[in-house]
Amino acid sequence: MKRMSKNRKEAMAKLDVAKSYSLSEACVLVKEVSKTRFDASVDLAVRLGVDPRKANQMVRGTVALPHGTGKDVRVLVLCNPDKEAEAKEAGADFVGLDEYITKIKGGWTDIDVIITMPSVMGKVGALGRILGPRGLMPNPKTGTVTMEIGKAVSEVKAGKIDFRVDKYGIVHAGIGKVSFEDSKIEQNANELLQTLIKMKPSSSKGTYIKSIYISATMSPGIQVDSKSLTA
Numbered sequence: 001m002k003r004m005s006k007n008r009k010e011a012m013a014k015l016d017v018a019k020s021y022s023l024s025e026a027c028v029l030v031k032e033v034s035k036t037r038f039d040a041s042v043d044l045a046v047r048l049g050v051d052p053r054k055a056n057q058m059v060r061g062t063v064a065l066p067h068g069t070g071k072d073v074r075v076l077v078l079c080n081p082d083k084e085a086e087a088k089e090a091g092a093d094f095v096g097l098d099e100y101i102t103k104i105k106g107g108w109t110d111i112d113v114i115i116t117m118p119s120v121m122g123k124v125g126a127l128g129r130i131l132g133p134r135g136l137m138p139n140p141k142t143g144t145v146t147m148e149i150g151k152a153v154s155e156v157k158a159g160k161i162d163f164r165v166d167k168y169g170i171v172h173a174g175i176g177k178v179s180f181e182d183s184k185i186e187q188n189a190n191e192l193l194q195t196l197i198k199m200k201p202s203s204s205k206g207t208y209i210k211s212i213y214i215s216a217t218m219s220p221g222i223q224v225d226s227k228s229l230t231a
Contacts, residue, residue, distance in 0.1 A: 021223065021228075023190060023228050027185040030222055038217075047211045048170070048171065052167055052169055061163065061199055063195040069159055075094070076111045077094070077149060115149060117145065121138070
């Protein structure tokens with residue numbers, strides 16, 4: 001049996017694994033149990049009472065976190081020349097079309113978000129096998145296929161994230177850093193949770209929010225009481 005590290009023991013000593021904490025309590029605890037030497041990410045995992053195999057129960061969307069993710073998001077804009085200036089002015093890290101499509105075909109995916117426009121989706125669609133498994137494929141539903149290139153880039157840079165339920169019915173999302181104030185982590189978490197609640201499929205029966213866990217990189221998960229959520 002693998003031995004528990006000293007940091008892990010200290011973290012577990014602060015937690016009652018049988019308890020569900022209020023969201024505000026969990027957001028304080030997640031900072032206390034984080035023992036990394038770097039600014040760890042704070043993540044939320046929400047198990048939903050949906051069947052992702054059914055199209056009418058797929059939960060997917062975007063949310064603008066009030067305080068951003070704390071992460072420097074690298075944005076690639078694939079567009080025609082007439083939109084390049086708009087993309088660069090909005091803060092895109094990489095802007096172009098054919099040269100970046102060639103780079104991606106060669107294995108380059110050192111980016112976090114790709115934004116493009118409808119007229120070039122024919123070219124971008126050919127990259128589906130590379131971008132799809134990495135969650136990088138642009139999609140109109142997440143606002144990454146649009147004519148409002150500048151607005152889309154600004155929103156992503158400000159903290160807009162996209163999410164989707166996985167095959168196990170779980171939504172995973174990064175909602176900040178342990179260096180954030182407790183209240184900012186809580187507000188970001190609540191924004192995502194309220195968005196998920198509003199997106200409950202009408203075909204989903206029974207308990208919708210089955211469990212919520214918040215954790216930091218390399219730290220134990222903290223169970224959140226769904227009844228503690230406030231609108």
